[in-house]
Amino acid sequence: VQALLARERRALSRAITVVENRERGFADLLAAVYPRTGSAFRVGITGPPGAGKSTLVDGLAAHWSAQGQRVGIIAVDPTSPFSGGALLGDRVRMGDLSALPDVYIRSMATRGSSGGVAAATRDVSMVMDAFGFDWLLIETVGVGQIEIEVMNICDSVTVVFVPESGDGVQALKAGLIEIAHVYVVNKADRPGAEQLATELGQAVAAKRDRERWNYPVITSEAVHRKGVTELAGELERHRAFLGTAERLPRVRREQALKDLENILRERVHTYLLQERDGWLDELSGRIASGNLDPHRAADLVWQRLLAREGTPTSRSD
Amino acid sequence: VQALLARERRALSRAITVVENRERGFADLLAAVYPRTGSAFRVGITGPPGAGKSTLVDGLAAHWSAQGQRVGIIAVDPTSPFSGGALLGDRVRMGDLSALPDVYIRSMATRGSSGGVAAATRDVSMVMDAFGFDWLLIETVGVGQIEIEVMNICDSVTVVFVPESGDGVQALKAGLIEIAHVYVVNKADRPGAEQLATELGQAVAAKRDRERWNYPVITSEAVHRKGVTELAGELERHRAFLGTAERLPRVRREQALKDLENILRERVHTYLLQERDGWLDELSGRIASGNLDPHRAADLVWQRLLAREGTPTSRSD
Numbered sequence: 001v002q003a004l005l006a007r008e009r010r011a012l013s014r015a016i017t018v019v020e021n022r023e024r025g026f027a028d029l030l031a032a033v034y035p036r037t038g039s040a041f042r043v044g045i046t047g048p049p050g051a052g053k054s055t056l057v058d059g060l061a062a063h064w065s066a067q068g069q070r071v072g073i074i075a076v077d078p079t080s081p082f083s084g085g086a087l088l089g090d091r092v093r094m095g096d097l098s099a100l101p102d103v104y105i106r107s108m109a110t111r112g113s114s115g116g117v118a119a120a121t122r123d124v125s126m127v128m129d130a131f132g133f134d135w136l137l138i139e140t141v142g143v144g145q146i147e148i149e150v151m152n153i154c155d156s157v158t159v160v161f162v163p164e165s166g167d168g169v170q171a172l173k174a175g176l177i178e179i180a181h182v183y184v185v186n187k188a189d190r191p192g193a194e195q196l197a198t199e200l201g202q203a204v205a206a207k208r209d210r211e212r213w214n215y216p217v218i219t220s221e222a223v224h225r226k227g228v229t230e231l232a233g234e235l236e237r238h239r240a241f242l243g244t245a246e247r248l249p250r251v252r253r254e255q256a257l258k259d260l261e262n263i264l265r266e267r268v269h270t271y272l273l274q275e276r277d278g279w280l281d282e283l284s285g286r287i288a289s290g291n292l293d294p295h296r297a298a299d300l301v302w303q304r305l306l307a308r309e310g311t312p313t314s315r316s317d
Numbered sequence: 318v319q320a321l322l323a324r325e326r327r328a329l330s331r332a333i334t335v336v337e338n339r340e341r342g343f344a345d346l347l348a349a350v351y352p353r354t355g356s357a358f359r360v361g362i363t364g365p366p367g368a369g370k371s372t373l374v375d376g377l378a379a380h381w382s383a384q385g386q387r388v389g390i391i392a393v394d395p396t397s398p399f400s401g402g403a404l405l406g407d408r409v410r411m412g413d414l415s416a417l418p419d420v421y422i423r424s425m426a427t428r429g430s431s432g433g434v435a436a437a438t439r440d441v442s443m444v445m446d447a448f449g450f451d452w453l454l455i456e457t458v459g460v461g462q463i464e465i466e467v468m469n470i471c472d473s474v475t476v477v478f479v480p481e482s483g484d485g486v487q488a489l490k491a492g493l494i495e496i497a498h499v500y501v502v503n504k505a506d507r508p509g510a511e512q513l514a515t516e517l518g519q520a521v522a523a524k525r526d527r528e529r530w531n532y533p534v535i536t537s538e539a540v541h542r543k544g545v546t547e548l549a550g551e552l553e554r555h556r557a558f559l560g561t562a563e564r565l566p567r568v569r570r571e572q573a574l575k576d577l578e579n580i581l582r583e584r585v586h587t588y589l590l591q592e593r594d595g596w597l598d599e600l601s602g603r604i605a606s607g608n609l610d611p612h613r614a615a616d617l618v619w620q621r622l623l624a625r626e627g628t629p630t631s632r633s634d
Contacts, residue, residue: 237346255605258606260614268585287577296344298580
């Protein structure tokens with residue numbers, strides 16, 4: 001913890017590993033760094049695969065790094081629920097970013113439980129926050145529930161589309177419109193970019209009327225570095241917006257609630273994993289054969305959980 | 318329940334509504350129908366938005382309906398975590414399918430908790446199973462964690478891509494390859510279809526070697542009814558495959574475990590919702606201000622849960 005707070009990179013990497021993998025003592029580590037958190041601003045970047053999120057994130061990191069600001073990147077890769085993953089990101093990208101001072105990138109693999117992923121991402125971001133980053137860019141692959149849960153622990157959410165993302169209705173259905181504060185239409189040299197930007201503007205019109213934030217829609221060509229400065233500007237503006245009128249404490253209170261739920265869900269998941277070769281195996285057999293319905297079975301599991309001493313926990317200490 | 322088992326459609330619609338919305342008595346209803354379940358085969362259909370899943374599902378329904386089989390369709394729409402949704406599907410499609418005998422379609426809105434969605438989808442499928450459908454087609458929008466959770470409660474999973482879905486790496490990253498039993502490259506008249514089919518075939522080669530199922534890759538043009546008969550054939554073949562050598566009971570045992578976890582997660586979610594305006598509000602304030610770390614806070618919540626009489630439940634009875 002001392003080395004971490006003294007900004008030693010190796011201590012940071014080690015602390016992140018401890019927290020991400022829920023190694024022995026991770027909760028104590030988090031409790032120790034927690035009072036030092038709160039100064040980093042968490043920007044979530046999400047959107048469909050292939051939208052160019054990584055390129056945009058790299059562009060933002062280069063932009064802020066050039067201004068002497070510290071940027072941490074967390075690439076959350078909801079790969080397979082079976083194999084775990086998240087290796088690709090590092091390999092493809094480290095070349096570009098490793099040359100930049102004060103930029104740190106870390107990929108995170110998922111571990112099958114969506115609450116667990118969001119909780120672990122949040123915890124890793126807390127460690128990086130305590131280390132002293134000015135900006136934390138939290139990038140996800142894909143557009144599903146797990147990404148929405150990860151976005152829910154961010155202060156500001158940017159969603160990246162490409163003209164090929166499909167028509168406005170499909171974009172709306174993906175549920176991204178309602179969680180985002182800034183919209184990017186990337187690869188804007190392709191046909192349909194202007195139309196998509198217009199559609200997105202229409203889709204957020206009601207929110208603009210209702211709230212004081214204007215939900216900007218930016219067009220970009222991240223590979224040609226076009227639009228990156230503009231996006232950075234909008235993110236700085238959103239940070240300033242939240243910083244006024246006590247908005248940020250309210251946002252972080254909501255995040256705390258989400259965080260609590262994610263941790264509790266992670267504990268239930270871990271408990272079931274622990275018991276699955278024992279009595280739970282017999283119980284699932286009874287459900288599968290139609291002798292017991294799952295809601296009654298859940299009552300039984302819950303009673304066992306209550307009867308247990310202490311709390312179920314994912315800690316190994 | 319009597320009217321449901323007597324195959325009255327109005328009783329079916331009513332029972333689904335009770336179960337989906339967790340209305341008073343839903344658990345009793347499920348317990349009553351549960352012993353009558355087990356004969357329907359659940360096919361999950363997933364893939365990125367715009368891949369043509371609905372058209373394929375409609376084609377399958379028409380195909381089996383023409384053979385005198387009963388087909389139930391559940392369209393799970395992971396729309397917004399805020400507004401709920403799932404209305405679009407019905408409106409766009411009911412025209413085509415309402416003319417078919419023995420086909421029933423139902424859209425389901427999500428309610429923000431991913432465990433809750435999968436649990437509710439599973440429960441609705443149980444009601445439809447008891448009603449007497451031969452096939453249940455469970456269709457999702459999108460490719461995220463929530464869809465994977467919904468697919469985990471299906472007997473067989475088909476994933477639908479289009480040539481535009483992006484290169485093979487992106488498809489792999491979406492985590493779909495590992496949960497699917499049948500692959501479809503739809504809109505196969507577009508450029509890149511053959512290449513994507515080849516890539517998918519290569520991606521599943523290792524699984525083919527390891528397991529006895531051959532993970533077929535089908536090309537289709539659903540709007541022109543091409544490939545639908547072939548897909549139906551592969552699904553019948555997969556159903557027969559699982560029916561031999563006691564494979565299906567094992568699959569359903571796994572589903573029962575997932576189901577249990579989803580129900581428990583749903584209960585945690587409901588409990589937190591109930592308490593959020595009370596003591597939980599004070600707790601989240603302490604977390605947000607850095608005075609309490611979330612893992613310690615989770616311990617406190619858990620202790621309160623333990624001290625509580627009875628089980629937290631989403632039932633209103």
